[in-house]
Amino acid sequence: MIKGSIYKIKKYFLENKKIKDIRGASEIIEYLNIDVTLNIVGEKFIEECVIYAGGGNVYIVLPEGKGKDVCKRLEEEYTNIALTAMNAFEWETTDLNTFFMIIKEYREN
Secondary structure (H helix, E strand, O other), X not given: OEEEEEEOHHHHHOOOOXXXXXXXHHHHHHHHHHHHHHHHHHOOOOHHHXXXXXXXXXXXXXXXXXXXXXXXXXXXXXXXXXXXXXEEEEEOOOOHHHHHHXXXXXXXX
């Protein structure tokens, strides 16, 4: 499973006070979360592997051993598109029981 996000979003949005730039930053984050994430995952897997993509956060479930490559690809693409937005993606191999416990905790927070 992969969990990732664009962090320090407020700083990214408010690099300056121009409404046009703030709106543009919002559109870039939405584009990254939805379009870029789905495209990268869709290159080798079904799009339904993306459990959640929005608000700067991404949650993906992939076959074992595929997390590292997808994380690297996501980080590179996010950085290439949104030069000053900070992002990080991590993967962890888990079993089905642990996965459902994580989902439960994620929903509660």
